[in-house]
Amino acid sequence: MQRYFLNKENQIENDDLHHILNVMRFKDQTEVEVCFGGKCYLAKLNINGKSVSYETISEIDSNEPKQVHLIQGLPKGDKIETVSKFATIFGAEEIIFVPMVRSIAKLANTDHxxxxxxxxSKEAAELSKHSSLPEINFFESLKALNLEGKTIVVLDENEKTVHIDEVLPKLKNTAIYVIVGPEGGIDDKERSLFSKLNAHFVTLGKTIYPTELAHIPFLTKL
Structure with a gap:
């Protein structure tokens, strides 16, 4: 069943109106799912010409995000789109893009x-039946994130012995800030910074994942 996330006024967004009327060509009284305020509902569409509204019927079981804030070293090109899609599907609560020492890409046109x-992210959340959308942000630097006192996990290819499964049991019911380096990985200066913040350094195993996919094996463990 089609799911739609409503806007801040709990109304159907313009893009979704187009989807309802011109793509799906739904008829009056068609049932869909609508989500707002972190909850989702079975709803009935009221369609009159180009006018579309809805009536909720019953609440649907929620599919809440995990307490994970993904800090992604700014990658090249459209890899930020891949990160946004799959981090949403696998349940990140927040996605943060930040330049790191080895980032080739630069911050530009961030509003667009x-x-x-x-x-x-919205399309991915609708597809994967999540009940809320992750926050997505750009930051100018790691220091601007103010990670002092946060529970930090660094996915580090230089770490060879400490595995995710050893660390995660210690972090239950805790908001986790997981750090993924850009292409080329994490610089030693950044490792030093994370060490001072008492971060947990973990390996994903023998396989080295592309930067835009490295968060997936971590999120699937939670």
Whole structure:
């Protein structure tokens, strides 16, 4: 069944109106799912010409995000779109893009990119039947994140012995800030910074994942 996330006024967004009327060509009284305020409902569409509204019927079981804030070292090109899509599908609560020492890409046109990423995330959340959307943000630097006192997990290819399964049991019911380096990985200066913040450094195993996919094996463990 089709799911739609409503806007801040709990109304159907313009893009979704187009989808309802012109793509799906739904008829009056068609049942869909609508989500707002972190909850989702079975709803009935009221369609009169180009006018579309809805009536809720019953609440649907929620599919809440995990307490994970993904800090992704800014990658090249459209890899930010891949991160936004799959981090949403696998349940991240927040997605943060930040330049790191080895980032090749630079911050530019962030407002335009943010609009695009939010649309991608929304489509991914509807597809995967989540009940809320992750926050997506750009930060200028790691220091601007203010990670002092946070529970930090660093996915580090230089770590060879400490595995995710050893660390996660200690972090139950805790908001986790997981850090993924850009192409080329994490710089030693950044490792030093994370060490001072008492971060947990873990390995994903022998396989080295592309930066845009490295968060997936971590999120699937939770």
């Amino acid at each position: 990119k943010l609009d695009r990423l939010k649309k991608i």
